[in-house]
Amino acid sequence: MKIHRPHLLKHTFNVVNRVRQTVSIAGLSALRVAKGEKPDAMLLKETFEQLGTTYIKIGQFIASTPSLFPRDYVQAFQSCLDQTTPLSYAYIEQVLKEEFAVNGLTLEETFAYIDSQPLASASIAQVHAARLHNGDEVVLKVQKPDVETIMQTDLGVLHGVTKLVELLMPSMRFASIAPIIDEIRLRMLAETDFIAEAQNIRDFQQFLAVSGNTRVVAPKVYEAHTTKRVLTMSRLYGVSMVDESLMRQYCTDPAQVMADTLNTWFASLMLCNSFHADLHAGNLMLLTDGRIGFLDFGIVGKLKAESWHACMGMMQAMQDNDYYAMARHMIDMEMTHSSNQVDVVALGNDLQRMMKTIMAEDKAFTSGVPFNTKEQADELNTMMLEIVEVGKRHGIHFPRDFALLTKQMLYFDRFMRTLAPDMDMFSDQRVQMLGKAEINDQENHPILNVL
Numbered sequence: 001m002k003i004h005r006p007h008l009l010k011h012t013f014n015v016v017n018r019v020r021q022t023v024s025i026a027g028l029s030a031l032r033v034a035k036g037e038k039p040d041a042m043l044l045k046e047t048f049e050q051l052g053t054t055y056i057k058i059g060q061f062i063a064s065t066p067s068l069f070p071r072d073y074v075q076a077f078q079s080c081l082d083q084t085t086p087l088s089y090a091y092i093e094q095v096l097k098e099e100f101a102v103n104g105l106t107l108e109e110t111f112a113y114i115d116s117q118p119l120a121s122a123s124i125a126q127v128h129a130a131r132l133h134n135g136d137e138v139v140l141k142v143q144k145p146d147v148e149t150i151m152q153t154d155l156g157v158l159h160g161v162t163k164l165v166e167l168l169m170p171s172m173r174f175a176s177i178a179p180i181i182d183e184i185r186l187r188m189l190a191e192t193d194f195i196a197e198a199q200n201i202r203d204f205q206q207f208l209a210v211s212g213n214t215r216v217v218a219p220k221v222y223e224a225h226t227t228k229r230v231l232t233m234s235r236l237y238g239v240s241m242v243d244e245s246l247m248r249q250y251c252t253d254p255a256q257v258m259a260d261t262l263n264t265w266f267a268s269l270m271l272c273n274s275f276h277a278d279l280h281a282g283n284l285m286l287l288t289d290g291r292i293g294f295l296d297f298g299i300v301g302k303l304k305a306e307s308w309h310a311c312m313g314m315m316q317a318m319q320d321n322d323y324y325a326m327a328r329h330m331i332d333m334e335m336t337h338s339s340n341q342v343d344v345v346a347l348g349n350d351l352q353r354m355m356k357t358i359m360a361e362d363k364a365f366t367s368g369v370p371f372n373t374k375e376q377a378d379e380l381n382t383m384m385l386e387i388v389e390v391g392k393r394h395g396i397h398f399p400r401d402f403a404l405l406t407k408q409m410l411y412f413d414r415f416m417r418t419l420a421p422d423m424d425m426f427s428d429q430r431v432q433m434l435g436k437a438e439i440n441d442q443e444n445h446p447i448l449n450v451l
């Protein structure tokens with residue numbers, strides 16, 4: 001293994017520069033809002049992508065929180081890219097050295113080989129293949145240097161700027177921004193703790209074992225080689241589920257693979273400690289032996305069983321066009337502020353009006369064309385966002401993790417268009433959502449019998 005001398009000084013974290021960037025973007029946005037203008041969503045998204053880590057994560061937060069942000073922002077930020085130019089291995093090696101030095105080990109003592117060419121590089125981490133001395137092929141997910149400090153500084157400055165704007169322009173009612181930034185900070189910090197990610201993987205593996213699911217795997221965590229900034233996992237071999245033609249090397253029916261993936265995920269909502277909330281096609285692998293690999297458990301959500309039942313009830317009521325039942329289920333999701341009394345009839349009427357408008361806008365929806373055009377798939381997206389907006393008008397606040405759940409459903413919807421265009425997640429016979437099933441009766445559980 002060739003070890004480069006790291007030029008860490010060149011990489012020295014430039015606080016002043018970041019502060020300047022953050023102040024200017026936050027300040028400019030605030031000025032535009034003060035003038036009654038709304039910053040253009042696409043332009044803001046592109047700026048965020050250029051500004052890097054913190055902003056990419058804020059962009060992803062916006063995309064996943066329709067209850068807080070305007071719809072054009074939520075839609076623009078859906079495609080916020082988290083692919084970056086790989087960082088030179090010298091920096092990654094430095095992080096590896098620092099992390100293992102804590103246990104008094106050198107890299108040579110810990111690994112037989114580390115590939116200096118990364119497998120992937122995103123804003124928070126870079127992934128490298130490696131081999132242990134016992135011959136096990138592993139993958140190292142290594143946090144980029146200073147990521148946590150950069151995020152903390154950016155968010156601290158953003159917090160400060162919003163406080164200042166609040167002080168200078170009290171009419172702007174920015175008060176609700178501070179808790180949003182705190183929420184973003186919490187989520188980001190969770191993503192920079194690989195010990196927590198390792199625990200999420202173990203929870204998922206336990207769920208797979210308990211439910212006898214042998215179709216799906218998650219990489220084994222090597223605990224002795226895992227720290228807050230380095231996650232060492234068994235290497236999975238296969239193809240990413242982004243490309244149907246590649247998948248056909250290892251399966252004959254990509255739609256069935258999709259159904260098995262959905263079944264596992266829906267089952268995990270009920271039976272696992274947490275659910276994977278970032279399961280896009282790039283985080284799913286079809287392995288060479290035909291099994292399905294779930295990767296990247298950095299973002300997970302937790303949903304109470306009652307909330308999930310209510311959510312499924314809401315979907316069912318939506319399909320049955322029963323808007324008052326839909327309203328009741330929304331209230332059952334425990335999304336309301338206890339002080340608010342929601343008017344079920346008024347909410348039901350609003351939901352009905354909203355659905356009629358959406359359906360009228362899309363003639364194909366009513367003309368019986370199968371659910372396979374881009375326009376029709378966009379229906380789900382529009383509906384989810386509309387439901388959130390209508391709920392908001394009635395004082396309904398969706399639980400934090402409902403946003404993660406919704407975002408995940410939209411991901412599925414999107415990549416089903418390529419993998420299984422004729423499949424409708426809500427009515428396909430192969431997909432079991434556990435909605436109507438009694439979770440207490442796990443032995444006779446439809447999902448557990450399918451898997």
Ligand SMILES: Nc1ncnc2c1ncn2[C@@H]1O[C@H](COP(=O)(O)OP(=O)(O)OP(=O)(O)O)[C@@H](O)[C@H]1O
Pocket residue numbers: 082083119120121122123124125126127139141219233234235236237240282283295296297298
């Ligand atoms: N155990 C593994 N075996 C094989 N490849 C892996 C493994 N873990 C990660 N990879 C590869 O590295 C890529 C990035 O991994 P991961 O998603 O965990 O990192 P990330 O930094 O969170 O990336 P992103 O934010 O883009 O999802 C995966 O899409 C996959 O190609």
